[in-house]
Amino acid sequence: MTDIAMIEAAAARLKGVGRVTPLLSSPFLDEIAGRRIFVKAEVLQHTGSFKFRGAWSAISALAPEIRAKGVLAFSSGNHAQGIARAAQLHDVPATIIMPKDAPALKIANTRALGAEVVLYDRVGGEDRNIIGEELRLARGLTLIKPFDEPLVLAGQGSCGLEIAAQAAELGITQADVLTCCGGGGLTAGIALALEAKAPDMKVRPVEPEGFDDVTRSLASGGIMRNNGPEAGFCDAILTPAPGEITFPVMQRLCGAGIVVTEAQTRQAMREAFLRLKIVVEPGGAVALAAALFHGDKLDQEVTIATASGGNVDAALFADVLAEGA
């Protein structure tokens, strides 16, 4: 299981390859929130999201003869791009199973990064697991799960190591650390890193309204599933339930979840544009939304929010900006 040694080993494999993303801030955001806010800008990671960390961590750890046969992933987009790029840099083939209603930009990018994309009909009920299993067996591929995979979790944990070090440089050791939470890979990875490196920081998973499986699971003490539709505004983080590996970590280390509305998420995207000059996708903006608009649920004087991804279609981003004008 993933521990701090595995996270530090993943960080060592990422050194010189992954990007140490900056911790950004603006007095304008502090004013909205009424406290100090820092944003860990994972949108600036390679392929535009933290997912490159976990993908590189997993692929770089494979035995060369296994890796050479290629890797397989299921993803609505960000894990897909992370895997595609990490495979491309290792010069091994990647096959990615994506829902055909994933954002066009994510599908196009995944292909452009050299992966073979196999689309399936999520809404129409096609089973991606059957499609994937056939390909895996036929080609001898190694499946790299998006979050329930210890090496992926270790890679995402490298983001937590950076948060601890960057905050310490600013003299900050206590903070609420808000994470955009789908299956819990980033959340659990950061929580494990902070447990070792910044034990006075508390991770708080953030989810969009209608997809609050982690929040309900943490409150009830057992894994709960989303019952609504599978698709929505925050496409990157609409996982149906917390992972079997990630949930016990979150249960042990995280505070209560926070749920934000779509309107708050859109506003957070606009504030990130205006005040931080970064492009954040819907699923990557929920933590900042919680930092800005849910201060009543936070305990500490400093908030650190992950901006976990920036892969948003231009038309949608323009639409979000136009609303605020």
Add this chain to the structure above:
Amino acid sequence: MTDIAMIEAAAARLKGVGRVTPLLSSPFLDEIAGRRIFVKAEVLQHTGSFKFRGAWSAISALAPEIRAKGVLAFSSGNHAQGIARAAQLHDVPATIIMPKDAPALKIANTRALGAEVVLYDRVGGEDRNIIGEELRLARGLTLIKPFDEPLVLAGQGSCGLEIAAQAAELGITQADVLTCCGGGGLTAGIALALEAKAPDMKVRPVEPEGFDDVTRSLASGGIMRNNGPEAGFCDAILTPAPGEITFPVMQRLCGAGIVVTEAQTRQAMREAFLRLKIVVEPGGAVALAAALFHGDKLDQEVTIATASGGNVDAALFADVLAEGA
């Protein structure tokens, strides 16, 4: 006059205050350009542009009793915000003379950062120098010029120190370094830093069509002025002529200027959005435009382009994005 010692002293004063901005890249940009491109993301500097560096450098160097009386600046926006924020952090008053047709966002931000903004009618022919001189004398303010000021130049040079160090970490010592060029503060500052720290890099100033005073001045060997209108798409860099301090530095150290079209600048803004997840304003995107679309004028295998500012109104940015959809 500004030299490497002054630049290093400015960098020391900025340490822990200014942000070390990342050097970003994307395989998609490399593909367009047909060579490796790195983008120095000064949009992520405090106040959304490199101008904070020079402002902090100048204000932090003032004698405390002089500084306490306050500072004065003329600016269409980015220098204004840099001065306002640096003065606010020093807890001294800032008075900023801005053209009333400057972008609304820049005027609003300058006020919100605690400065007193005095608007003048640039198009109607009001003389900002008379307005400023009256205020300076009446209030005992210290004028901080946007580029023809050795301490400001030293602050902008800190960006060049970072470029040299970050490129060296990537194993890069030779590159064309493209700068977005108005009065030449960033260009000359970076050139001075690279002369000392990365002498195999060559700075190439980039300007928008119709405002190519630096390019023509470098070609002719004497200061040439723009003859067209004072306002335009790339508002941040429409200075009428190179500075008296900056021009000799550029003449000694820079290669030929490069001129880009508005269409290329808009495309560069879209590519920065899509591929780097950063928000770049028109005047901050000309260097990337040259890197992407003027490779025939470049000599080296690696291009480093400054993305010098990101203070663009949401409506304009949405318009630029919509065009590319």
